[in-house]
Amino acid sequence: MKLIPLTRKLVLRTLWKVLLALVALGFAVLLAQSLRQLATVQDFISHFPGESTLPEDTPVGFPAWLSWQHFLNTLFILLIIRTGWQVRTNQRPQGFWASRRAPRGGPPQKISLTLWLHLSLDLLWVINGVLFYILLFATGQWARIVPTSWDVFPNALSASIQYASLSWPAENGWVNYNSLQLLFYFVTVFIAAPLAVASGLRMSPTWPSSNKLLSRAYPVTVARAVHISVLVYFVAFIIVHVTLVMATGARQNLNHMYATNSGDSWAGAIVFGISLGVIVAAWALAKPLFIRPVASLFGKFTR
Template sequence: MDLGFPWWLRVEHFLNIIFITFLVRSGLEILGTYPKLYRSQHTVPGTAWAQFTVQEEAKHKYYTVGGEYSDYSPRISLPGRGLLGLGRYWHFITVTGFVACWITYLVLLLATGQWRRYVPTSWDTFSQAGQDMLAYLAFTMPQPLDGMVFNALQQLSYGFVILVLTPLVILTGAFQSPAIANHFSRITRLLGGRQVIRSIHFLCMVGYVVFFVVHLVLVFLHGYLHETSKMVFGHSDKPILGGIIFSLGLLLVLALHVFATRWTLTKGRAVEKLHNLVVRPWSNLLYKLPSRMHYDRSNITGKDVGLANTTHNFRGSGRPPETPEYLALMANCYEDDYVLEIGGYVERPMTLTLAELRELAAGHSQTTLHHCVQGFTSIGRWRGISMSTLLDLAGPLPGATDVVYTSFQNMGRDDALYEGGTYYESTPMVEARLPQTIIAFELNDEGEIPAKNGAPVRLRLETSTGFRSLKWLERIEVVNRYDIILEGRGGYFEDTDFYDRNQLI
């Protein structure tokens, strides 16, 4: 069998240069918004094993939402400047192409027998790889294996990247999706938990970068024109022409990065439209994965270090409302004054006090993992009433499609990093009725929810990223259209920043 360079392999090789470089740059943008890595589920301040920021740990008990962003340069990350939403858009657009390319490549490898180029058929290959390494260190060129275009070290290296590193990076990327991680929570825990998964994903990125650097060095050692001719024509008979064409291809890749960066920084909504066209068709399928997390009290953040009071260890993000109305509720301990309104496109509008919510909840609670869009996590035990139960009580009218949640918080007043506007979120009806979508009023069996975590009542959307689990809940409204509210994108950050309402990934 000819284990040379068929046309489809050469096409895949070039596409992967584009995909992996875009994944690395957009991945750095995502990392930059929470540039710390941990060994456990609990992102307790001061316990990171690695961090990539010069900012000091926040000292205030109330974190601003964007207060920990590191502003990486657009020359490094895509698009740069701490634009997490746009970085996520590019990451998921590229993931779509990268995974499709890898699956196609595997099918073709199996169908054509080309898998032998990466899978050793003899244990002698491993000892030969050691000898090849010594040859490189001595600045001599090892010979290819019999019937192969690679030497033993190249075969094992390429096989590892394609058959081990790539599946691992796809797996760890998938299990950073709240919908996937929370539906398959036993697998999430088997993999070490969200933060271990996140760390492994980062190390996979490092692995790709190291491979690229070593691969580039070897291309020059073996002869740049000789090797690039193989990647263009499938043989080394036209080294000069092959080298020119491949170099022009690399310039094209560079031009794509420059264009993507500048286009994103000036036309963010156009990138959003591209994301919605490419990503939403498959990401919407994740609504079919209801959250079914399997955690217990021993997993609560803070329990692992023996804390008696764990609520202060459940990470908060954002500052509580500062209106006289909310401050009065806080001063009176919420109990007698707070009323949750439920109305809109329903048969039976209603108001519910905290006591009535407790009675309706009938002791229901769930211990779940919070996935912040930045990357931090905490495990908490929430007591509350399922949103589906509240909807059944209110009776959505025919044609009701979405549920809108309004907070007491005004971002410009309460979080100075952002423009003014009431914080709100919305969910499609299918998300509102997921079994672990609840209206919570107690955290970790320790009484009311602390102010930093959304007192007195908050929304919990366990299949979504954390900013959509709205805190300081004031009102719930059932609607038949969400796209006519304010900017029409379904939430405060969706309207003012670049976040998709579908935050299942």
């Protein structure tokens, strides 16, 4: 992997960016706290507390399948982000993979082993995502992350002001997400994920490059820009999501997702710790030494 040299200029530039980000964050907090002193804003928050009413038949709590889906999505997306970055920065691939079936009129197309792993993880993520969509709508869980009334937008604004002022909205994720969470989950599941798939397909070796009309209609430069933008979104989402989970009652939140109960035990934290260990192990094993035997089952490995 190509490493960026750690120079004094780079360190200073990074420190300035961090400082500017902290100043902007501090200004946002002061502004939100000042706004909350206004009677108009207080009335607005009172009328829109930050949470929309769910349809009457919306299920309460988290089923076991959602816990497994959450773990698998976390595992796949972290490895996809890692391998995607390696594909962009790796100048000397440590091996190549090619299908045993040669395309008509030419030799098999070779891709780097890292790209093969990236595409394989993409396929597993898509399969898991399709299953997630099916279960989401079959069990009624969709109503928890899909806006069903227009008041979700003023409630999301209210929740934003409350978060920014450091006086956070009441958390009741077992029953209902606040409207800001709902919108971000909706964007992640129904917009960002499909965009990642659509742009990834355009950049993959499976794209029908011989179809000039289709390729001109969907330029690879556009797909690459979308793909990178979605990558940045997912990284930012993961950072904010994990931070809020830990800062708004970590033990209870982990129980919701990993132990599928609303209690105050350590069960969720224990399961989370085990899942984290699995993710760390998968991260460590995602190397050519361990990937080659698996890749060789589905094609031919060459150096």
